[in-house]
Amino acid sequence: MLSWILSRLAIKKALLLAAFIFTPGSNASSLIEERTASLATNAQCELTLGWGDWAPYQFVEQGDSPTGLQIDLVKQIAEQANCELKFVRQPFSQNIQSVRDGSVDFTMDTTVTAERQKYALFSEPYRQEVLVLYVKPQFVNQCSGKSFSDIVKSGVRIGLTQGNIYGDSVSKVQNTPQLNKKLVYANKNANLIDLLKSDRLDGFFEDPTVLSYSLRKNNLSGALKSCKITVYSGTVSFMFSKKTVSEKLVSRFNQALRKVKKTESYLMNWAW
Structure with missing residues (x-):
């Protein structure tokens, strides 16, 4: 099945040109300050990713652990950024709400809009x-x-x-x-x-x-x-909660994304 997925991505490449869990009532600003303070030394960070089923990009094959081409991509970026990932599986609409209220740190497959920018920070685009x-x-x-x-x-x-x-x-x-x-x-x-x-x-x-x-x-x-x-x-980006993630941490994530974009696996699956 993996070989079939990769072949489909190759055929359609022209089209494809893609933790701190916030507790309600906790001090979001102090959480951001703690994370920001660790950035100077590139210390390990923890991020909770809200994700939903969308095979072959992300799905569960066995147990509760997500897999898929986009899960592999975000893991690669997080490793480059020295960030540990935790995963919360829920529908896309709930992921948007969870970023808004800070119960997850970020989610995938998001388009930048003026409304979303009121409560979220966005990474650089990572796929078409x-x-x-x-x-x-x-x-x-x-x-x-x-x-x-x-x-x-x-x-x-x-x-x-x-x-x-x-x-x-x-x-x-x-x-x-x-x-x-x-x-x-x-x-x-x-x-x-x-x-x-x-x-x-x-x-x-x-x-x-x-x-x-x-x-x-x-x-x-x-x-x-x-x-x-x-x-x-158009392009899609990772969307981060302003309640739990600082601009500096998003910048660190972007730096990791730029490095991953130069890798063979990214160029094979996601380049446009």
Whole structure:
């Protein structure tokens, strides 16, 4: 399976151009001060990462320990930064909230927004993300020359994951109550496949490599076709809680990221 994943990443490289647990009521500023004081000597730090299932980038194969291409990447960066990682598994929307309240130190796969910058610090971009709309084969013709709004108006049931940012065209639909009620929301990405199998939606947005892996794993090859609509193509970063992580620690993480970007494994899997 690993060789298949790597081959898919090679084929789609043009598209892929990717602890201190804060206790509510504790003194967040003193935690940041302690971490900042240790940076001068590059002392070991501890960071809690909030992560969610998104194979083949991150998933659980056996037991509770996460694995996958993106887990390997963040471990490599943390090792270079001399940071020990702890992992908290939860849906993406909960990871965003946990960064906001400081119950995890950072999470992955995040787009920088003005709203998020109020409570979070961001690393330099670490990979390119592409999200494409996939629909059941019988709806592909309805995509031709149509906007996302047109597709939703036509009655095609499109699934979205709570907390994800899909770009302006989707945001406009979400901000229109009459259209937003036609969308089907899932708590996590993996649930979109379940909704498809139970015929509760007709399509959803996904990373091409993740979609190919998911369909193959669920014996659903051919169940979805590209709608030729790419709603988001841009960089993603690690997002750190302002309540528990200092700017200096993010800078140290960025320095480690730059070194990892020069390695053979990064260039093979993530370079764009």
